Amino acid sequence: MQIPCPLCGPRDIREFTYKGHATYLDRPAEDAAPEAWHAYLHLRDNPAGATRDLWYHGAGCTAWLVVERDTATHAVTGARLAREVKHAG
Template sequence: MRIPCPLCGPRDRREFTYQGAAAMLDRPAPDAGAAAWDDYLHNRDNPCGETRDLWFHEAGCGAWLVVTRDTATHAVMTAKLAEKGAS
């Protein structure tokens, strides 16, 4: 898979570190209980199809990217610089 870094151009995915879904998770209340915290910390959706993920260009420019890709085909549609509060 090649990720089109907006700063460096297309690069092999091995230059990047996957950080997870770009969507914010709903953090449980501090007193929510062990089951709620266990679910928050350990369980994630594993969608088939289009996703928006956060990637770090570790072996390159050091940019954080939001990558839109298809998990079934490994096709990358877009890669944009992540910005605080971007959706």
């Protein structure tokens, strides 16, 4: 499996560490309702198909990436810098 790092190009999976679903980018406000924090911390979908998750390119450029992949086919269809995704809203 390879991940197409936007900075480094296609790189082997062993250079990356998995974090979890890209939900982690949408941190609730400090004073958000407990339900919002519960959802942020614990509630995840389990899709058979397209998903987006965070990977850390720790053995490469050290960027956090949002990787788009398909859980059914194992295809990796894209990766963007998490910072850009976050700032794009």
